[in-house]
Amino acid sequence: MTFVLQRSIRAALTLWIVVTVVFTATRMSGDPTYHILPPNTPEVKREVLRHQLGLDRPLVTQYVDYLSGLADGDFGHSFFSGRMVTEMYLERLPATLNLALPSLLLAILIGLPIGTIAAVKPNSPVDRGLMALTFVGQAVPNFVLGIVFILLFSLTLRLLPSGGTGSWPHYILPVLTLGIASIASISRLTRSSLLDVLGQDYIRFVRAKGLPPSKVIIKHALRNALLPVLTVIGLQVGTLIGGAVVVEVVFAWPGAGRLLVAAVMQRDFPMLQFGVLAVAATVIIANVFVDVGCGLLDPRIQARAS
Amino acid sequence: MNDRRDAILRVEELHTQFLTSHGPVHAVNGVSFEIRPGETLGLLGESGSGKSTIGLSMLRLLPPGRGRISGGRVLFGGEDLVTASEKRMRRLRGRDIAMIFQESLSALNPVYTIGEQIAEVIRQHERLDRRAAMKRAAEMLEMVGMPDPGRRLGEYPHELSGGMRQRVVIAAALACQPKLLIGDEPTTALDVTVQAQILDLIADIQHRTGMAVLFITHDLGVVAEIAHRAIVLYAGRVVEEADTQSLLARPRMPYTQGLLRSLPQFAKGHRLAAIPGAVPNPRSLPTGCAFHPRCQEAKADCAQTLPALTEAGDGRRVRCLHWHNIAQDMDLRVRA
Numbered sequence: 001m002t003f004v005l006q007r008s009i010r011a012a013l014t015l016w017i018v019v020t021v022v023f024t025a026t027r028m029s030g031d032p033t034y035h036i037l038p039p040n041t042p043e044v045k046r047e048v049l050r051h052q053l054g055l056d057r058p059l060v061t062q063y064v065d066y067l068s069g070l071a072d073g074d075f076g077h078s079f080f081s082g083r084m085v086t087e088m089y090l091e092r093l094p095a096t097l098n099l100a101l102p103s104l105l106l107a108i109l110i111g112l113p114i115g116t117i118a119a120v121k122p123n124s125p126v127d128r129g130l131m132a133l134t135f136v137g138q139a140v141p142n143f144v145l146g147i148v149f150i151l152l153f154s155l156t157l158r159l160l161p162s163g164g165t166g167s168w169p170h171y172i173l174p175v176l177t178l179g180i181a182s183i184a185s186i187s188r189l190t191r192s193s194l195l196d197v198l199g200q201d202y203i204r205f206v207r208a209k210g211l212p213p214s215k216v217i218i219k220h221a222l223r224n225a226l227l228p229v230l231t232v233i234g235l236q237v238g239t240l241i242g243g244a245v246v247v248e249v250v251f252a253w254p255g256a257g258r259l260l261v262a263a264v265m266q267r268d269f270p271m272l273q274f275g276v277l278a279v280a281a282t283v284i285i286a287n288v289f290v291d292v293g294c295g296l297l298d299p300r301i302q303a304r305a306s
Numbered sequence: 307m308n309d310r311r312d313a314i315l316r317v318e319e320l321h322t323q324f325l326t327s328h329g330p331v332h333a334v335n336g337v338s339f340e341i342r343p344g345e346t347l348g349l350l351g352e353s354g355s356g357k358s359t360i361g362l363s364m365l366r367l368l369p370p371g372r373g374r375i376s377g378g379r380v381l382f383g384g385e386d387l388v389t390a391s392e393k394r395m396r397r398l399r400g401r402d403i404a405m406i407f408q409e410s411l412s413a414l415n416p417v418y419t420i421g422e423q424i425a426e427v428i429r430q431h432e433r434l435d436r437r438a439a440m441k442r443a444a445e446m447l448e449m450v451g452m453p454d455p456g457r458r459l460g461e462y463p464h465e466l467s468g469g470m471r472q473r474v475v476i477a478a479a480l481a482c483q484p485k486l487l488i489g490d491e492p493t494t495a496l497d498v499t500v501q502a503q504i505l506d507l508i509a510d511i512q513h514r515t516g517m518a519v520l521f522i523t524h525d526l527g528v529v530a531e532i533a534h535r536a537i538v539l540y541a542g543r544v545v546e547e548a549d550t551q552s553l554l555a556r557p558r559m560p561y562t563q564g565l566l567r568s569l570p571q572f573a574k575g576h577r578l579a580a581i582p583g584a585v586p587n588p589r590s591l592p593t594g595c596a597f598h599p600r601c602q603e604a605k606a607d608c609a610q611t612l613p614a615l616t617e618a619g620d621g622r623r624v625r626c627l628h629w630h631n632i633a634q635d636m637d638l639r640v641r642a
């Protein structure tokens with residue numbers, strides 16, 4: 001119980017810090033009226049708009065106002081459309097999830113087997129080949145990968161659409177682009193974690209019991225090796241949502257990431273504040289799932305938590 | 307004792323090496339011994355003498371890609387394990403030959419229950435359903451002196467003390483009634499009282515089942531307590547073999563004598579003295595008798611000629627060029 005309480009307090013604190021940092025950063029980023037009104041608008045009109053948006057009040061007042069709004073579940077209205085930012089964000093969120101979740105699933109479904117295969121015969125040609133691939137996968141930035149994919153599969157081979165949504169082929173390139181770095185991280189970590197576990201004394205004892213390699217590796221080694229991997233899978237949630245911003249732009253994907261990019265360009269403070277808050281909350285929730293998962297995998301963690 | 311019975315295990319000229327980036331390590335260099343059913347053979351030697359490597363070679367559990375049996379035979383019930391298929395080895399491991407490792411406190415998988423880890427070896431080798439296997443696991447725990455075995459089945463290794471974990475390991479090793487148990491320092495990590503209990507336990511089970519035991523240790527006291535016969539290992543070679551009593555009372559090989567003199571309970575009036583010098587580097591063993599750089603009895607020929615393991619009467623074997631003269635000497639000193 002105290003464990004849950006402790007976690008909740010930490011989560012609230014994290015969110016508060018995120019909110020404060022974003023609030024401060026947005027206020028330092030310039031005057032939104034220059035982005036909302038045409039360039040040659042007279043200063044009087046700007047003054048009026050600033051007053052309407054509440055930007056003419058002292059920063060502290062704005063901040064306190066914003067926080068008390070948050071406490072009431074009021075996240076504010078877009079400077080541009082005047083619509084509730086929550087509504088706008090939730091409209092675009094499914095498209096992002098349609099990108100991020102398959103990427104995460106792909107990363108797990110491909111990363112775990114790759115790491116396992118590599119670890120079973122360390123330093124074999126197969127291991128070296130796979131690890132070379134994952135090295136490239138981790139090193140190449142998303143936007144470069146996206147552009148290369150478009151050039152190759154859309155423009156040259158004309159196999160897949162280069163952007164937009166609609167049918168399932170539209171998913172292939174963006175999901176791959178987004179997922180490859182995560183596949184690489186999960187593969188590499190699975191490999192090293194599994195190698196570490198395979199060297200443990202209890203694995204030798206399992207072998208001495210006459211269990212076949214499949215049981216030694218899957219039942220005994222992998223379950224232990226999965227703990228650090230699970231933590232990294234949690235971290236990938238943040239990485240994927242962040243990466244989605246770039247991928248959405250490259251593939252003209254109508255997701256929440258592009259909404260945030262637009263909000264940055266337009267200095268749409270409330271939109272931006274909510275977007276960052278939502279991402280932070282997602283990462284925190286993912287971490288809760290990771291903790292629960294670790295507890296399920298390892299009884300020692302349950303013992304410590306309760 | 308059981309001289310008439312055929313050996314269950316006969317190791318012949320076993321050679322094992324490790325491949326390292328600095329070249330091969332010759333860990334075991336032509337080791338031969340045999341064990342009969344119901345017998346406990348002590349395998350004695352300093353750290354690095356190759357004791358564990360012999361055990362791992364017998365079960366073919368050397369680290370893959372690094373350890374390699376480079377010669378000899380391991381005959382178990384007449385079958386050569388060195389050339390047996392991996393599938394065949396899996397049938398033997400845990401069922402006919404069980405091994406308890408040196409690092410037994412970390413030998414249990416932290417994420418599975420005690421019951422599961424005992425039951426899985428039973429289910430691997432016998433046609434039993436989960437419940438029957440669990441029942442057997444509880445019986446095994448009872449046999450190794452675990453209080454309240456039924457409840458313990460569902461506990462995890464971290465919930466048990468070191469001694470209790472060791473009992474679990476023994477229970478798992480003995481669950482299929484192996485014909486041969488290899489115990490690699492199975493009690494070193496435990497305090498003296500628990501150690502004595504575990505030794506009694508193994509002897510007791512052996513008495514009931516007629517299991518043969520290869521007991522690996524560097525502890526002469528433990529050998530004195532549990533082994534019928536003992537072999538002394540030096541630099542991957544057997545240097546002396548005898549029944550335990552004669553070995554401890556009248557060691558013939560200078561190395562064994564040195565070992566005994568270094569221990570208060572065996573020194574018997576001698577000055578307590580550690581053997582000078584260090585264990586030789588297995589990458590480049592000394593020529594001739596590997597012990598010659600440290601041997602107080604060494605003569606000129608010791609550096610040239612590798613002594614053979616020679617019959618020395620009463621079923622004893624000694625690897626020393628000058629054991630005849632030395633033996634006399636030591637006997638006198640022991641009596642004095």
Ligand SMILES: Nc1ncnc2c1ncn2[C@@H]1O[C@H](COP(=O)(O)OP(=O)(O)OP(=O)(O)O)[C@@H](O)[C@H]1O
Binds near residue numbers: 369
């Ligand atoms: N995995 C390995 N790689 C390289 N060398 C090894 C390996 N395992 C053992 N050796 C070497 O083989 C030799 C024999 O080691 P072994 O573990 O069999 O000794 P031991 O008699 O069991 O010693 P201890 O009493 O310390 O357990 C040592 O020189 C050791 O360094």
Ligand code: SF4
Binds near residue numbers: 595599613625
């Ligand atoms: S052969 Fe020589 S060096 Fe070796 S133990 Fe005998 S006397 Fe010592």
Ligand SMILES: [Mg+2]
Binds near residue numbers: 357358408490
């Ligand atoms: Mg050892």
